Amino acid sequence: MKLIIGNKNYSSWSLRGWLACKQSGLPFEEITVPLYGEEWEAQKHKTGDLAPSSGKVPILWDGEAVVWDSLAIIDYLADKVGRERFWPKDDVARAMARSMVAEMHSSYTPLRHELTMNIRKRHDHFEFSAEARADIVRILTLWAEARARFGAGGPFLFGTFCAADIIYAPVVSRFMTYAVPVPGFALGYMQAVWEHDWMQAWVHAAENEEWVIEKYEGRAPA
Numbered sequence: 001m002k003l004i005i006g007n008k009n010y011s012s013w014s015l016r017g018w019l020a021c022k023q024s025g026l027p028f029e030e031i032t033v034p035l036y037g038e039e040w041e042a043q044k045h046k047t048g049d050l051a052p053s054s055g056k057v058p059i060l061w062d063g064e065a066v067v068w069d070s071l072a073i074i075d076y077l078a079d080k081v082g083r084e085r086f087w088p089k090d091d092v093a094r095a096m097a098r099s100m101v102a103e104m105h106s107s108y109t110p111l112r113h114e115l116t117m118n119i120r121k122r123h124d125h126f127e128f129s130a131e132a133r134a135d136i137v138r139i140l141t142l143w144a145e146a147r148a149r150f151g152a153g154g155p156f157l158f159g160t161f162c163a164a165d166i167i168y169a170p171v172v173s174r175f176m177t178y179a180v181p182v183p184g185f186a187l188g189y190m191q192a193v194w195e196h197d198w199m200q201a202w203v204h205a206a207e208n209e210e211w212v213i214e215k216y217e218g219r220a221p222a
Helices: 012-024 038-046 070-081 091-106 109-114 130-150 163-177 184-195 197-207
Strands: 002-005 029-032 059-062 065-067
Touching: 002 012, 012 059, 012 070, 012 163, 012 197, 059 070, 065 070, 070 091, 070 163, 091 130, 091 163, 109 130, 130 163, 130 184, 163 184, 184 197
Parallel strands: 002 029
Antiparallel strands: 002 059, 059 065
16 A cells, blocks of 8 residues: 655644554555645646545555545545454444544534644644634543543543544644643543654654745744
8 A cells, every 4th residue: 555645744634544554554655745845746747646636635545446535544444454443342432433533524623724733833822712712622522521431441532542543633733732721631641642652653753854834834822
């Protein structure tokens, strides 16, 4: 398999696709194309690798199969290796996990726009809009319910690392970048995600990237 991703420092969807590939246990080649730069434009016109997705990342190529959405990548890989590797075995827990993943995939526009992912950045004081605060409260409420009902088996949302943690991993990064105040249970969960070996490998690579996207660097603390 071949996974095409954008900058690790900024691309939340690339992180999700990459974690999904790691979770599958299948070998894959990783290709990073810097977003919005000359190399990005050249790559879009040079090969067909990015064409099926209209130039969006991540893109998973598996032989003749091409998958260009993070949630679709999770579903595709779950079909290949078994859904139990990605989803809780219990029907009730799995129902909640799927709902949380779908909500994260389609919602929280204010959070996404105001708290852009930037692994290298830290803001001590940041003024959130009321809409972004509502998104944060909603996410923390879902985390609390998942942990209380299904988290007894480990430190992650449903105990063991699963698709829900993959989808919310960039949120953990955002909360850390913008110093979002969270209760103790959420801090423990965030620490578990951040210290996961795969997450640490991604963070280390992001910190060592040379590319800078200025429009994602200009946000100053309030």
